[in-house]
Amino acid sequence: MVLFEPVLVRGEAYRRRLWLHPVLADWVNTRGVGKEVRFFDDVRAFLKSFVTGDDFDDDVKLKELKTQSGGWYEFRITFNPQMRIFGGFLRYGEFVAVLQDDRRSLDRNSFAPSIQRTAQIWKGLFPNHPPLKDSRDLLLGEFFDDNHS
Amino acid sequence: MTTILKRTEGAIKAEARQRAFSVLRKAWKRRSAEGFTANELAARLGRDKAQVSRVLNGHSPTMTLETLALFLDGMGYQLRIDCDADEDVVVPNRGAVGALGREKVS
Numbered sequence: 724m725v726l727f728e729p730v731l732v733r734g735e736a737y738r739r740r741l742w743l744h745p746v747l748a749d750w751v752n753t754r755g756v757g758k759e760v761r762f763f764d765d766v767r768a769f770l771k772s773f774v775t776g777d778d779f780d781d782d783v784k785l786k787e788l789k790t791q792s793g794g795w796y797e798f799r800i801t802f803n804p805q806m807r808i809f810g811g812f813l814r815y816g817e818f819v820a821v822l823q824d825d826r827r828s829l830d831r832n833s834f835a836p837s838i839q840r841t842a843q844i845w846k847g848l849f850p851n852h853p854p855l856k857d858s859r860d861l862l863l864g865e866f867f868d869d870n871h872s
Numbered sequence: 873m874t875t876i877l878k879r880t881e882g883a884i885k886a887e888a889r890q891r892a893f894s895v896l897r898k899a900w901k902r903r904s905a906e907g908f909t910a911n912e913l914a915a916r917l918g919r920d921k922a923q924v925s926r927v928l929n930g931h932s933p934t935m936t937l938e939t940l941a942l943f944l945d946g947m948g949y950q951l952r953i954d955c956d957a958d959e960d961v962v963v964p965n966r967g968a969v970g971a972l973g974r975e976k977v978s
Contacts, residue, residue, distance in 0.1 A: 729883075730878070730879050730883070732879065732958075733958045733961040733963055734956070734961040734962060734963065734964070735964070736964035760882060761882065761885075761886070764880075764882035764883055764885065764886035765886045765889060765890070767883065767886065768883065768886035768887045768889065768890040769890055771887065771890070772887075772890050772891075772894065777890075777894055778894065778897070778898065778901075781897075781901060783897060783929060783930060784897075784930075801929055801930035801931050802930060802931065802932075802933060803931070803933060805931075
C-alpha cells in the first residue's frame with residue numbers, strides 16, 4: 724500500500740491518513756495530457772483536503788455505501804469525469820482506498836461489482852480486520868500514531 | 873544547498889479550487905440546515921436551479937472567484953480574501969513534507 728503524502732505548505736498538517744492500493748496510487752499520480760492534467764491535479768487536491776483535515780462530514784465528498792455488512796465508503800469525485808474511490812476506515816482517521824471506478828460505468832453496471840471487489844481486496848489485505856464501523860465524527864477524527872514522524 | 877519540495881503550479885491551482893469549493897460547502901451546509909433551499913438560492917441569484925445545484929454539488933467544471941462571491945452573497949455570506957507570509961504562519965506540531973504533487977527545487 725502507498726501512503727498518500729502530498730506536499731504541505733506552512734500551516735498545514737497531516738490530520739488524517741490515507742493509504743492507496745498501488746494500482747490506485749498509480750492512477751492518482753497520473754500526470755495526464757491535455758484536460759487530464761487538470762483533472763488529476765484536482766483529484767490529488769481533493770484527496771489532500773481529506774488528509775489535511777477538511778470537512779468531509781456530509782455525503783457530497785464521502786458517502787457510506789448501502790451494504791449489508793456496512794463500513795464501505797466512496798470518495799466522490801464530482802467534477803468531470805466523475806469518479807468514485809472505494810474503501811473503508813482501518814482505524815479512526817485512517818482510510819484505506821483500494822479501487823476507483825468511473826461513475827458512468829457504475830451507472831451502467833450498478834455499484835455491486837465494485838463493492839464486492841473492494842471487499843475482496845480488503846479481505847486480502849486485512850483478513851482479520853473488517854472496515855471500522857462507527858459514527859462519522861469519530862471515523863473522520865484525527866489520526867494519531869506514536870510511530871508516525 | 874538544501875533541497876526543498878515545492879508544490880507544482882497545477883497543485884497550487886487545484887488546491888485553490890478545492891478550498892473555494894470547501895468554503896462554498898461550509899456556507900451551504902449551514903444555510904440548508906436552516907431550511908434554505910437551492911430553489912430559493914436560484915431565485916435570489918436569478919439563475920436556473922439546475923445550474924445552482926451543479927455548483928453546490930461540485931459538478932461545475934470551473935468555479936470562478938466571481939461565482940463564489942455571488943453564491944456566498946446569495947446565502948448571506950461575505951467572501952473574505954486574505955493572505956499570510958509564509959514566515960507569519962503558525963506551524964502545527966504535526967505533519968511532514970510528503971511525496972506527491974511535488975517538484976524539487978534547490
